[in-house]
Amino acid sequence: MLSKAQNDLITQTGPGTPGGRFLRSYWHPIATSEEMPIGGHPMPVRILSEDLVLFRDDKDRLGLIGLHCAHRGTDLSYGRVENGGLRCLYHGWLFDIEGKCLDQPAEPEDKKFCHKVRQTAYPVQEKGGAIWAYLGEGEAPLIPDFQFLTAPEPNRLCFRVVQNCNWLQGLESSTDPAHTTYLHRVPPGKSERSGGNVRELRGDDSPEIEIEHTGFGTRIFALHNSPSGKKYLRINNFVFPCGATPSTSGGDVGYQGRWYVPIDDHSHARFEFFYRHAEPLDKDGLRANREKNVGPDNRHVRREENRYLQDRDEQKNGSFTGMGRHFPSQDAFAIESQGSIQDRTQEHLGSSDVVIIEVRKALFKAIKHMQDGGEAPGLLRDASHDPLADFLCISTFIEDHEDGPSYCRRVLGERAAAE
Ligand code: FES
């Protein structure tokens, strides 16, 4: 349970708030590359409570500038891409990707004041199938070379879906190992499309959970007693400031990067980066599954307005939720129905919520550190000091004499020795 002040501190995202300043210290995905292809049209983007427009200029360079024209506020996302920038439709002012005003056509030549006008502009770059933006102060850090961003293109894929609640509820769902055996319980005898029978691997019992705080965030160990009698370990990670990397349910074939990027305090975009180590992804299958479950508006088909299409008959016949088989839709139900900002002054955390408690502690510590004049944690500034050097995300059977932390130490040690 948090105080109201604590809940505000870790859920507020706007400019000038401590939480907003912390979140702005990192790069965030703001669109998929598919949404902004070469020659793509300008698109409005709301991120961290700021209204912006993402566009490619006539040289295909990416720009991210304030949505409302510095002249008198008209929406620039309707503007024309031409003459080295984006031109406002109201009186023709032209802005380049750095926010410089290049033209004020309605002004007489001797009265133009372009040099006095600056549209808000932020650095933006494309990496791993997504467009990333940096809204922070000072020099931008580097975007880490996660495998799900740098693997060969056939082995990775990025999707975006908008969810109607505060970003932290999204993050908490992805770092919470205790919910999977309930919310995502798979009916007996059925296997998931992600490969392998999840029930056979991890059984129905709640896992034993341990955590370690790391330079990049928090390492989360969930140890399941597999029905085969062996120990089945899943290592997931919280990555500063709003990322989680759940391992694939069906063995060590890859994992997902999930970024819960605040749109504002009451909604966020969940970016899913699918990744396979050794084999191309079944992209057609993933796209078909998404089309069934996410509408053209980038929102889940199952949503509050239709009570998540819950089917009570389905629920009687083996499904735990009565809400189909698509895990992200089930997660959306769980987190959106907590309220647009969960009132954490009313919750009752138990021992199985240790990850929730520890990830919040990491967030509070990071914000406090910044309030005391320090830098945000886990920033990658140069490759020789990579906070992700000891990053590990895996799901695997382990030997009886090992536990999560000892397995992790052994694998990281072997990896370091091989380098
Ligand atoms: S409001 Fe954009 S040019 Fe006037």
Ligand SMILES: [Fe+2]
């Ligand atoms: Fe989930």
